[in-house]
Amino acid sequence: MPASSQPDWSVIRQDFPILHQEVHGKPLIYFDNAATSQKPRAVLDALMHYYERDNANVHRGIHELSMRATNGYEGARERTANFINAGKSCEIIFTRGTTESINLVANTWGMANLKEGDIILLTEMEHHSNIVPWQLIAKRTGAKLAYVPVTGDEGQLDFEALDKLFTPQVKLFAFTQASNTLGTVNPAKELCAKARALGITTLVDAAQSIGHMPVDVQDIGCDFLVFSGHKMCGPTGIGVLWGREELLEKMPPWQGGGDMISSVDFFESRWNTLPHKFEAGTPDISGPIALHTAMDYLDAIGRDKIFAHDQELAAYAYQRLKEIPHLRAFGPHSGRSGLVSFVLPEVHAHDVVTLADHRGLALRGGHHCNQPLMRKLNVNSTARASFYFYNTMDEIDRMIVILLEIQQYFSRGS
Amino acid sequence: MDLDELYKEVVLDHCRRPRNFGEMPDAGNGCSLCMASASMMTQKIKNKPRANAESLWTSLHDMLTAREEPKDLDDKLGDLQVLVGVRKFPMRVKCATLPWQALKQALEENKSA
Numbered sequence: 001m002p003a004s005s006q007p008d009w010s011v012i013r014q015d016f017p018i019l020h021q022e023v024h025g026k027p028l029i030y031f032d033n034a035a036t037s038q039k040p041r042a043v044l045d046a047l048m049h050y051y052e053r054d055n056a057n058v059h060r061g062i063h064e065l066s067m068r069a070t071n072g073y074e075g076a077r078e079r080t081a082n083f084i085n086a087g088k089s090c091e092i093i094f095t096r097g098t099t100e101s102i103n104l105v106a107n108t109w110g111m112a113n114l115k116e117g118d119i120i121l122l123t124e125m126e127h128h129s130n131i132v133p134w135q136l137i138a139k140r141t142g143a144k145l146a147y148v149p150v151t152g153d154e155g156q157l158d159f160e161a162l163d164k165l166f167t168p169q170v171k172l173f174a175f176t177q178a179s180n181t182l183g184t185v186n187p188a189k190e191l192c193a194k195a196r197a198l199g200i201t202t203l204v205d206a207a208q209s210i211g212h213m214p215v216d217v218q219d220i221g222c223d224f225l226v227f228s229g230h231k232m233c234g235p236t237g238i239g240v241l242w243g244r245e246e247l248l249e250k251m252p253p254w255q256g257g258g259d260m261i262s263s264v265d266f267f268e269s270r271w272n273t274l275p276h277k278f279e280a281g282t283p284d285i286s287g288p289i290a291l292h293t294a295m296d297y298l299d300a301i302g303r304d305k306i307f308a309h310d311q312e313l314a315a316y317a318y319q320r321l322k323e324i325p326h327l328r329a330f331g332p333h334s335g336r337s338g339l340v341s342f343v344l345p346e347v348h349a350h351d352v353v354t355l356a357d358h359r360g361l362a363l364r365g366g367h368h369c370n371q372p373l374m375r376k377l378n379v380n381s382t383a384r385a386s387f388y389f390y391n392t393m394d395e396i397d398r399m400i401v402i403l404l405e406i407q408q409y410f411s412r413g414s
Numbered sequence: 415m416d417l418d419e420l421y422k423e424v425v426l427d428h429c430r431r432p433r434n435f436g437e438m439p440d441a442g443n444g445c446s447l448c449m450a451s452a453s454m455m456t457q458k459i460k461n462k463p464r465a466n467a468e469s470l471w472t473s474l475h476d477m478l479t480a481r482e483e484p485k486d487l488d489d490k491l492g493d494l495q496v497l498v499g500v501r502k503f504p505m506r507v508k509c510a511t512l513p514w515q516a517l518k519q520a521l522e523e524n525k526s527a
Binding site: 346347348349350351354355358380409410412 | 417420421423426430443444445446447448449503505506509
């Protein structure tokens with residue numbers, strides 16, 4: 001499909017076998033894409049093809065299959081560099097996911113660069129995975145954590161507070177490009193420019209943005225960018241850390257083992273060059289290969305078109321949800337990413353999700369790995385509908401009917 | 415699976431009007447099953463000897479988590495018997511047992527007292 005034409009979303013939907021089934025006797029409406037996306041046939045085929053034809057270990061064998069596996073694995077690295085416009089493919093480190101990527105940076109860059117009195121600046125809308133690794137490193141280094149506040153239900157960062165928080169003690173600013181709870185899209189480029197001017201190292205959590213909009217590390221101007229494959233049509237278990245070469249070069253290795261060394265003596269070893277220094281042991285090989293296919297798939301549709309479609313779905317959902325009396329919806333009124341979190345009055349999110357499930361609608365209910373933010377918003381949990389390009393306006397209409405039914409069901413006998 | 419087995423009227427009633435709310439040390443906010451389970455629990459154990467609470471704890475857990483559904487439910491469970499429907503919703507069993515975890519913790523902490 002030429003990237004210039006308007007995608008036919010209903011045809012694209014046919015690429016996802018899992019969507020065409022009934023759950024509890026009702027057609028499945030999958031609105032839990034912020035947790036994990038579904039996978040198109042092409043990605044499933046890539047996994048199968050690898051294991052049926054090319055499976056071997058990488059970087060060591062001299063035989064044909066090992067060469068194919070190595071080419072597939074390293075080809076995926078080139079493709080990933082190209083996907084995020086990285087300057088060099090050696091700046092791409094494969095990990096298990098966003099969480100492992102952040103832990104890698106915390107344990108290597110963090111241990112080498114943070115000391116007592118330093119400040120790690122985060123935001124109140126971070127996922128636990130961009131909070132807890134820093135808490136662990138803060139304990140070990142004596143550094144302190146600080147948070148950029150979120151302004152109420154609209155869920156924007158408080159930019160005035162941010163300017164005051166950028167003190168000379170801040171060594172790292174780590175923030176999400178798109179919030180998994182609020183749907184806020186942060187101005188990553190502007191934030192990184194401010195940090196860079198003050199010599200603050202930046203890490204961008206792109207878990208929620210990478211499959212939904214064009215992401216260009218050189219344009220953003222960050223120092224590290226992390227994401228997972230499974231939220232962008234790829235398999236689970238594969239993630240990416242991108243870092244500037246000069247930073248990665250100076251960082252000590254994290255895990256030790258095969259592949260990350262150039263020579264090993266009984267008492268000392270020499271580290272391999274980038275990116276292998278950070279990839280100890282046999283890696284997930286099918287993961288990057290299938291992720292390569294997912295990237296091709298997304299680019300064939302066009303990430304700008306996916307983003308525009310996401311925004312249309314979210315804006316429509318937000319507007320229709322507001323029709324439900326007393327429903328409290330979170331996040332910005334416009335310019336949001338493809339999700340809406342809400343609280344249905346008098347019905348706890350877990351009950352909403354159970355009742356919705358029995359009508360074929362898959363939602364997420366809970367704290368969304370954002371417990372501090374939930375406390376700040378003074379809610380114990382929310383229900384969340386998160387969309388991807390294969391979702392439809394009709395599905396949103398059906399969600400509204402289901403939510404009204406749930407409300408009625410819960411008020412019976414009162 | 416019938417949702418009405420999960421959301422019985424008495425569950426919704428306890429959820430809307432939790433009994434003894436605020437008298438428990440960790441009065442909180444939860445889903446309907448958690449709230450109803452906690453509310454009924456307080457009615458059963460308030461001003462009762464410790465041994466009653468312990469045996470009620472066991473009966474409730476047998477009802478919700480024993481591999482086989484018990485043929486006869488323990489009479490002393492009373493209204494709590496309505497929660498047997500939760501068995502058919504494995505993802506929600508922990509909602510109903512959560513307040514009982516707090517009870518167990520409280521009993522253990524006060525063992526010496």
